[in-house]
Amino acid sequence: MADVISAQDNGNTRSDHPLSEQETVALIELMFFAYRDFVSDPDGILGQFGFGRAHHRVLHFVGRDPGMTVQQLLDILQITKQSLGRVLKELIDKGYVFQKEGETDRRQRLLYLTEAGEELRQRLMGPQMNRIRRAVALPEGNAAHLYRKVLYHMVSPANREAVRDWIDRASLLGEQKDGG
Amino acid sequence: MADVISAQDNGNTRSDHPLSEQETVALIELMFFAYRDFVSDPDGILGQFGFGRAHHRVLHFVGRDPGMTVQQLLDILQITKQSLGRVLKELIDKGYVFQKEGETDRRQRLLYLTEAGEELRQRLMGPQMNRIRRAVALPEGNAAHLYRKVLYHMVSPANREAVRDWIDRASLLGEQKDGG
DNA sequence: AAATTACGTCAGCCATGTTGACATATTTAA
DNA sequence: TTAAATATGTCAACATGGCTGACGTAATTT
Secondary structure, three states: OOOOOOOOOOOOOOOOOOOHHHHHHHHHHHHHHHHHHHHHHHHHHHHHHHHOOOHHHHHHHHHHOOEOOOHHHHHHHOOOOOHHHHHHHHHHOOOOOEEEOOOOOOOEEEEEEOHHHHHHHHHHHHHHHHHHHHOOOOOOHHHHHHHHHHHHOOOOHHHHHHHHHHHHHEEEEEHHHOOO | OOOOOOOOOOOOOOOOOOOOOOHHHHHHHHHHHHHHHHHHHHHHHHHOOOOOOOHHHHHHHHHHHHOOOOHHHHHOOOHHHHHHHHHHHHHHHHHOEEEOOOOOOOEEEEEEHHHHHHHHHHHHHHHHHHHHHHHHHOOOOOHHHHHHHHHHOOOOOOHHHHHHHHHHHHHHHHHHHOOH
């Protein structure tokens, strides 16, 4: 299916009705809250293994593209090889990742997950998949409103009241400041 | 207006057509790429001031709710007071934030932005507002597709080709693995 | 008068990012 | 075929921003 993002866009999209300031700020804040909670489940699991978010990223992307080179991984993560080196070494030492010499280019150390690595990757991905599916399972609406609802539903249920309260109050404060 | 998230939902939303695995994983990855780029503009500006992301969060939320207490800020950021203490002290020392003794409760140190603080806050928020507005200015579609497009457009234009390539290739790999 | 609360601070630890320098094996180009 | 570039690894040092634990002070509540 390869249902990608759909080609015809180069960052120059227009609209006659840009979002209001308050709407936009609310989305900025939802981005913060949503991302915070989005990574919280994996963080909890990783802690039990003595790993961190950086390990998660490596596990995830290597699992998605087995046999990728170190350089490809660096390009995707956009970190330095020294940063990667630390976590990669730990993942290899603990038996979650292994390397194979490249066949056409023997300088390369192609990256693969072990069975334990793939298991852990799936376990980390589970809660995030649930979260996304729950968030996206929503009735239609206009783009901004929908996006806002989606992000809101990325926030953990336990945190939603606090987030909603904040967004409500902050929106009111913002309207007062700018005079509506 | 206070157009909040809309009340009637407690995290138990259902759908007959949950997202496919590949769709869902693509969204997980877009969340990563989008957030990474979303914070990159502020990060650049902050660097010029000797500040980091933590300072940005404080500036943002204090600016949104002037006179908030330290405890309220801690509740929103969900970090420890020791972590906050460091950045807050720097912001105060450099003249971007100031504190006022609470009137009803003189133990409280209410938080406010100075003029310089508000200026910096606006400057940091600008690129993020642009990014959100650009991302949300899109034609309609179904919820998942729309959300995906929105997140995609949160990625910096310079990174979109790489992100698109990754998502395309990884989706194909995933379909092959699971057999379509 | 005692307990709690709001806040500040000191000290140290951890994870994960950075730069810079250097080494080794392999491939590519002159 | 030698020289240059590439892919990777590693050492060392540093910064940011989380964390825990302990302790102190002023103000409020019980």
